[in-house]
Amino acid sequence: MISTVRCTTASRIVWGIVGVVVLTSPTTTWAAETPSAVVIEGCSVFDPESSTMLTPRTIVIRGDKIVSVTAADEKVEIPEGATRIDGRGKFALPGLIDAHTHSVHVLDYARMTGDEVLPLYLAAGVTSIRSTGEEIVAATLVARWAMAHPESSPRVFTCSPLLDGDPPIHRDIGRGITDPAQVPAILDDLQRWNISTVKIYAGTGRPVGKAIIDEGHRRGLFITAHLGNYSAQHAVEDGIDCLEHIWSVYNYVIPGDVKREPGYRGRLDLSNPLCEALVADLAQRKTYVDPTLAVFRNMILLPDVPEVKDHPDNALVPKRLRDFWPVYLKRTGCPQGGALEDRRREFAKFQELTGKLYKAGVPLLVGTDSPEPQCVPGFSMHQELEMLVESGLPPAAALKAATLHNAAALKQQEYLGSIQAGKYADIILLTANPLDDIRNTRKIENVIRSGLVCQPAELLKRVPKE
Numbered sequence: 001m002i003s004t005v006r007c008t009t010a011s012r013i014v015w016g017i018v019g020v021v022v023l024t025s026p027t028t029t030w031a032a033e034t035p036s037a038v039v040i041e042g043c044s045v046f047d048p049e050s051s052t053m054l055t056p057r058t059i060v061i062r063g064d065k066i067v068s069v070t071a072a073d074e075k076v077e078i079p080e081g082a083t084r085i086d087g088r089g090k091f092a093l094p095g096l097i098d099a100h101t102h103s104v105h106v107l108d109y110a111r112m113t114g115d116e117v118l119p120l121y122l123a124a125g126v127t128s129i130r131s132t133g134e135e136i137v138a139a140t141l142v143a144r145w146a147m148a149h150p151e152s153s154p155r156v157f158t159c160s161p162l163l164d165g166d167p168p169i170h171r172d173i174g175r176g177i178t179d180p181a182q183v184p185a186i187l188d189d190l191q192r193w194n195i196s197t198v199k200i201y202a203g204t205g206r207p208v209g210k211a212i213i214d215e216g217h218r219r220g221l222f223i224t225a226h227l228g229n230y231s232a233q234h235a236v237e238d239g240i241d242c243l244e245h246i247w248s249v250y251n252y253v254i255p256g257d258v259k260r261e262p263g264y265r266g267r268l269d270l271s272n273p274l275c276e277a278l279v280a281d282l283a284q285r286k287t288y289v290d291p292t293l294a295v296f297r298n299m300i301l302l303p304d305v306p307e308v309k310d311h312p313d314n315a316l317v318p319k320r321l322r323d324f325w326p327v328y329l330k331r332t333g334c335p336q337g338g339a340l341e342d343r344r345r346e347f348a349k350f351q352e353l354t355g356k357l358y359k360a361g362v363p364l365l366v367g368t369d370s371p372e373p374q375c376v377p378g379f380s381m382h383q384e385l386e387m388l389v390e391s392g393l394p395p396a397a398a399l400k401a402a403t404l405h406n407a408a409a410l411k412q413q414e415y416l417g418s419i420q421a422g423k424y425a426d427i428i429l430l431t432a433n434p435l436d437d438i439r440n441t442r443k444i445e446n447v448i449r450s451g452l453v454c455q456p457a458e459l460l461k462r463v464p465k466e
């Protein structure tokens, strides 16, 4: 049955997510009622614009939107019948956004459907995810499911399949392109699915890559890339919007005269001219970089070390996925990079480069690549934030990236990414200040998604055990 009465205000963002496909679907229903009003009184509020924690505020939510954020000495109108939350001594953050996830890929190998892990994101305070390369029909169905179940799901923004060389590296989610002339017809098709992002993949060379950027920009699309054949220098010069994974920078700052002997990647001098020039170019053009440190530590370089392999977060995912992770690691040849010490040094270099990008003024996104091995949906965002702070970002900068930058990369900054009147009521309420210690982002009392107040413990109960 169609039931859109209570989601009229939400429908604006619905169009942004999956557009006509969803709104004309007879399966579009809201499973939960949006409460009439919620008021959080007396909480500190993180403002990502100024990167500061504002003194106690009262946040008034009506339906799924924030209607006011007022200081103690300002007059505030409390709606009659509102649910009141005592926010004194607590800290409100905009809902986190994970800029790099897979809502279908990997899960399908583990015989799972994307909806099964969505409550994990919300339980961890991740109220939106950017899906980054899936089979488009399946990804759209997951996004529809998420939209119909705001009480247990983050918002899901979809992406193109991986636009790749022919044959594509991932045959199930890649689309091979050999000629730039093919690009307009492919984008015509993809735009019917109202994707948020177009992703170029490793087998694509410069002629096709440049055609995707040029044609995509003509259509107002956001173009990101996991690079391989197309160099970072060329992609940045051609106007790419974002680079996925720190690899997409690191692999292009190794001078040609460096000897490729064991462990060389962990000994690179990042003050070399090639690196300095690329970092400066990224900063000057404001090209986003989404380092996804979690997947490099947890899957590619250090999946075998106890603090990663036995991380308590890993126990939160269904057994099917947990059992599949070692199979997938073996299939993909992980860990990569030789001896453990070499691998540790290489990861340290990835963090050093991330810090260097931040200090140079390159805008960073925060993504995890969950649910790749040992990247737990939602909870790996907290790991990623910790690793960004270890890399040299102040906690406020890491949080700004995870909220405002990620919202901007989705072209949703009008609706998401900060706690401001007029935006969607996606808020997490913490019991400790994350600017004092970034690990405090885990101390979540409530998650509010579209004005719905959710308890993390209850959300975790919705995740299948097996």
Ligand SMILES: [Zn+2]
Pocket (backbone or CB within 6 Å): 100, 101, 102, 132, 133, 369
């Ligand atoms: Zn990925």
